Amino acid sequence: MKLSELFREKGVQEHYKKGQHIFRQGDENVNLYFVQSGFLKAYYLSNDGKEQVKSFITPNSVMGSLVSCYAKGKCSFSLASIEAATLIKLPFSYLLKHSQENLLLANQLQSLLLDLAMKKEKREYEFLCLPAEQRYLQLQNDTPELFTKATQNDIAHYLGITHVALSRIKKRLSSNSSAL
C-alpha cells in the first residue's frame, strides 16, 4: 500500500474557505493533512500576541503538527488557509500503525521525514547565516508564486521581520538595482 492510497482510501476530504483555520495553537490535533488544492500558512502566536509564519504550504504536500501527532503534545502552531483549500485528513497513528507492518509505507514516511529535515535545515541555515535582505531574495527565487498569494505582512513574518522592514528592504533593493 502506498501513502497516496492510504490518504485516498482512509482519509476524509475537507473543504476550507479562505481564512479558515484547520487547527489552532494549543489544540490537540493528531491528523496529517494532504493538500489537494489551495494555499495554507502555519504560524505561531508569540507570547506578546505577535504572529510569526512558520511555513507556507502548497498543494501536494503533507502537513501536520508532529508535536501533537507524534509526541502527544498540543499543537505549537496554527494552520490556516490563505486561499480556499481542499485537504485530506488522516490520523497520523493510522500511518504509523501501517508503517510498522508495511515496508513500502515505512520507507515513504521515511523519505517524507528526510525531505522535511532537509527543508528545516535549509531554513535554519538561512536564519543563522543570511541577513533579512538575503532571505528575501532567496524566497523570491525559491517560491516566486508566493508573492501573488500571500500579503507583505505574512511574507515579512515568514522572514522574521515586520512588514515595515520588508517594505524598506524592497525599496533599498529597487533603488540599488536602478543605480547599476
Add this chain to the structure above:
Amino acid sequence: MKLSELFREKGVQEHYKKGQHIFRQGDENVNLYFVQSGFLKAYYLSNDGKEQVKSFITPNSVMGSLVSCYAKGKCSFSLASIEAATLIKLPFSYLLKHSQENLLLANQLQSLLLDLAMKKEKREYEFLCLPAEQRYLQLQNDTPELFTKATQNDIAHYLGITHVALSRIKKRLSSNSSAL
C-alpha cells in the same frame, strides 16, 4: 536487528582529538556517526567567512549531513570536536538498505527522524519568536552542561549573535537580577 547493533557490528570506531574535524563543509561524506563520548559542534561558514553554529552534539546521539548522505550533495556544514571524542562511523546507505527490508530498523530510523524534525521545529520557533536574550535563557535551561564545554564565541554563534552581544546580554541579565 536494532540500530545500535548495526552500529556496533558494522560501524567503524574512530577517535578524534579536541579541535579535529570529522568532515568539512563542501566534502562528500555519506556516513552517519554515533557519538560514544566527547562533544561536537556542527557549524556553517557563511560567504563572508564567519562561523555560525548549527548545533552542538552530545554523547549518544547520531549525526551526519543528510544533504550529503541522502540527497547526494556536498556537506553544507562542518563537523568538529570540541572535546576529544569517540565516534562510530556507518555509511548511511547501509542503514537505508537494511531499513528497506527490516521493519524494526525502519521504525527506529523513523523515530530518529521524527525526533530530529521536532528538534529543528523548536529551533525554528526560537529564531522566529524569541529575541536573543530569551534564546540564551532557553539554552541555559535546556543544556546547562554546554556552558562548561563551549566557548562564549561558539555559544553566541549558536544563538545567532556575536560574542560581544552575548557578553552584553549576560551583563544586562545579571544587573537586572541583582536589582530585584
Add this chain to the structure above:
DNA sequence: TCACTTTGTTAACCCAGGTTAATGAAGGAG
C-alpha cells in the same frame, strides 16, 4: 454611492546588536 476594513508605503524615533579595537585573564609551549 459612501463607509469601513485591509493592505502597503513612508517617516521619525529608538534600541539591540554588529564592528572594531583596547584590555585583561588564563593557559600552553619553549
Add this chain to the structure above:
DNA sequence: CTCCTTCATTAACCTGGGTTAACAAAGTGA
C-alpha cells in the same frame, strides 16, 4: 619565567530593524 595565543569583557560608533503613526490605494459591503 617569558612569549604567544585564546578567550572574555567593555567601550565607541554605526546600522538595520522595531514601533508608532500618518497616509494612500484597493477591496468589500450596505
